[in-house]
Amino acid sequence: MDTEADGASRAERRARAEELLARYPGLAPDELAHLHRWFAREASALDVGLVASNEAVADRYAQYRRDHIDRLRPIDIVWGLAFGAVILGVIVFIGWWGA
Structure with missing residues (x-):
């Protein structure tokens, strides 16, 4: 596997996630699903x-994190x-056994 090519594609996927975060919360459902998938399965x-x-x-990431990651x-x-x-x-x- 070519690590430089893999690094470039990782950087491109991260840039896409940042682009989506910049527009958060005004994302279409498929864009929000893409962001969820990236954080859950792809992002290191x-x-x-x-x-x-x-x-x-940073502010939009914090809002996304509050809305989708940190909540119970x-x-x-x-x-x-x-x-x-x-x-x-x-x-x-243990209490019963010791009695």
Whole structure:
């Protein structure tokens, strides 16, 4: 694999994401889906860091992050409650076993 060509295509995809972020939240549904896909599947930690540090899109990136990345989803709440129930069950079991 040609790493220079791969680096160039990564830079082009990152530039496309930055272009979309510059217009956020006024994106068409397919553009928003493209942005979601890029962050979820393509972007490396370096890509995200470069986008976050780009002053031209930093405010829009922060807004996108608040709206789509940092919020709790219902499944996150379910996993948290399940984890808490398991911990509580272990504590009750240890208390019962020791009695």
